[in-house]
Amino acid sequence: MKKNFFRREGVQSLLASLICILLGLFIGYIVLLIINPKGAFTAIMTVVKNFFTYSKPSAQAKYLGNTLVKSAPLLMCALSIMFAYKVGLFNIGASGQYCAGTCACLYAALKWHWSWLGCLALAILAGAAFGAVVGLLKSYCNVNEVISGIMLNWIILYGTNMLLTQVKEPTSPYTYPVRAEAPQALLPTLGLGTIFNNNIYVTIAIPLAIIMAIAIMIILDKTRFGYELKATGFNRSAAKYCGMAEKRNIILTLAISGALAGMGASLLYQTGFVQWECTTSSVPAMGFNGIAATFLGGLNPIGTIFSSYFIQHITAGGAYVDKTMYCSQISDLISALIIYLCGFVLFLKFAMNRILDRWEEKKRLAQASAEKGGNV
């Protein structure tokens, strides 16, 4: 019998994600209605539209570019969390590793005036180092990776603020702009900006992030290394019994995961799009939005590309809502809701399968009775 279209794993994941998005937006809409019923619909449409609020195509292209620039690091954070999650680890420390990457690449660029490749490499190393710390604690001391990740997040945040204060502008809490002070550290653009109405911030970061997504997919699905990692995630004891170095695998996984997050930071800060604020009092939201993107993408690297874009799209869209009535955090609220709803994905798939079961059962019964009728 031909397999039902809706029974496919990919189709079900996609449907579940779409349901999560719609429900998330709907609840967000209700919240807006409660705050101020007058402009609620316009506001939620603004969040969804993002740069489409501009009528000129040239402006649209430019702001699409800006959204993409910020999607690249988000994709890297999402990949970081996804990679660890595939191995059964929840790397909530991605925000901290991202922060460490920020610190490393900005410090190297502004203080030591390294070239872009060196800064990128240092950011990757910094992220990997902190990821490895979490891995070491997990494998040798049995420390829950979520708790050690959070602790490291705060330690790294304070450390970053302390270090980057050395390269901040004297009159503001921000670090020196990379574009003016350290142009050698900017990522090469390869003329990609011309597609987006000469957006100078569009660099190789965007294709690089997508390439990383594909590489992660290949590593996880097509190599022995990826298979070993996943086996360790399914059952640590069984992996050890089969002769896999389960401790090494856990440390490696978290180091790679950290490296991805650290690289994400470099992909944003080395475009010169943003500056680090040295009085930042909370861990960068990038890592947490990455969690949303990971689960919304159905834990699939390719799905993650689209979900990262979507999350960044609504986050950027939040900036356009009417500030006299609402605040831009409404999009944070929506992405948080989406993560919460993603917890129900398993149940959604179960429900879908049950509906399909009933439907097929009914069809079979109808067929059987029709055949019976024919025989008489």
Place this chain on the structure above:
Amino acid sequence: MLLLIQYTLIFSSVLILVALGGCFSEHSGVINLGLEGIMVMGGLGGALAMRYLPPDLPALAMILVVLLCAIGLGALYSSLLAIACINFKADQTIVGTALNILGTAAATVIVKAINTATNPNDVSSTIQYIRPKKSFIVNIGSFEFNWFMLIALIAVVIAYIVLYKTRFGLRLMACGEHPQAADSVGINVYKMRWYGVLISGVFGGLGGICYLLAGVSEWKFENGVAGFGFLALAVMIFGQWKPIRIAVSALLFGAFRALSNVYFGFEFLQSLNIPSTVYNMMPYIISLVVLAFTSRHSMAPKAEGIPYDKSQR
């Protein structure tokens, strides 16, 4: 020195309350990573109560109403975790994390909406409670006694009695150790886990409002509670899921947190010339080190983190 003791006690009270919340939830078999979000929500409930209550209310009434609001909102919010993790068997880590992010985001949106509604130019997410705060504080000489210190002490005693000396507590722990066995003798595991999570919501909410009242007299909700919910989880692990040990370890952690507030009051610490950031990092570093040494032989409830499925052995 007195100031150090005062801050140590108040921060320990926060940690004790929240860690006890985590303790109840984990003994019932649900890992509550959403404590941070629950704290924010509880804090929001209390702060809103303080904002809207007339400030000349008698102290006792003020305290009771604020506590009830914090407890109510905390418990209500924790039911989001309960329904997802117990009834829908969702991944407890994801849902807990979602609650943390949602807590801060929702509190920010709500407070900003309220602030903007009263004054269109006010887009901050800050609530002030300078006068109502006085109801919670009794000055004994130069020592500021905060009622929460007493509440935390009572909470420890109650938690100990409930967990070890009552039928309810023993049944609750059975659900965290071996839910199938508990079910086979007629205990409703789902109900017990609901109780566990709701109790953690109550304690989390209390801890949240306590944290807001600890040092400052206004709160910016965009900042959340700076990882305190997770520090409380570390305290709980260090306390090996036992109320009395939790109280002792909370004192240790509280002392380090307090140092970052008052280190400039000590001459020998000032002469060391360590940047203040290092003191801010201290509680987190200490908890990492402590966790590294204590997690190996952890006495965690055996079935925590695993959704209960009746059809499994």
